[in-house]
Amino acid sequence: MNKNNLLTNIKINSNLFWSLTVIFLLTIIGGLYFSFTTENLLKVTVAEYKEEQRPANLEITLIKDSSCQECNNLDGVLHSIKQESIKITQEKILEYTEEEAKNLLTKYSIKTLPALLITGEINKSADLTKIWSSLGQSDDNTFILRYNFYPVKDLETNKIQGLTDIFLLSDLSCQECYDVKQHLAILSGFGLSLNQVTNTDTSSKLGQELIKKYQIKKVPTIVLTGNLNVFDSLKKTWGQVGTIETDGAYVFRDGLDKMKIIYKDLTSNKIITFASSTNK
Incomplete structure (x- = not known):
């Protein structure tokens, strides 16, 4: 083999070596990128799943008139709501004569007692949203019970309906x-x-x-x-x-x-x- 042919072969082999090296490195980089991306996607998917499964944090406020012995106590309604995937972070009962209760009754134009208000992650799941729409309305990220579970006290007439x-x-x-x-x-x-x-x-x-x-x-x-x-x-x-x-x-x-x-x-x-x- 003459000198020119030898140099040509060396050049070809050198180019092939570097080409293979580049391909190898790109493959490694691509694999690492894919692995990194997949891992991140899995982390996001798992995080989203965990968040979806996490119970909604809700705060319950019940306003009532203790003197109304005939009035519905809404125990049945509260029991049904608590069967959903929720976590009650706060539950309080207010007498309708208390200042806080008066402010809430006025703010949301509530006309009958007992009154039920729920705040927090009220729209975290579709099931919760369906419940709210069937029983009342959501206003200012607060659910207000509008459907009357009789008997109730009419605050305008002061009579029991x-x-x-x-x-x-x-x-x-x-x-x-x-x-x-x-x-x-x-x-x-x-x-x-x-x-x-x-x-x-x-x-x-x-x-x-x-x-x-x-x-x-x-x-x-x-x-x-x-x-x-x-x-x-x-x-x-x-x-x-x-x-x-x-x-x-x-x-x-x-x-x-x-x-x-x-x-x-x-x-x-x-x-x-x-x-x-x-x-x-």
């Missing part, structure tokens, strides 16, 4: 008739909190008074009295099963036939049963 009494009217001679107490569970679904439950029979003085006053023709039945206009869903539904009297009482009537349950017709003195489609 949502107190309901119920008369359960039965006929003891009708052993086959449906159990009128079934209505209690149904009514609770409309948010009614019953103040007084009175059981009476058609043969009693009270029973006769109810029959005469409301022209009741079918028993068992119920008569609801009280401040019932506040229960919008009940008012809208009641026309399908009964009547709303001039004195505001709700009397269960047509629902007996629609529900196809056994009852007694007071006019014919017969027991109506839909099971056999015959009158007894």
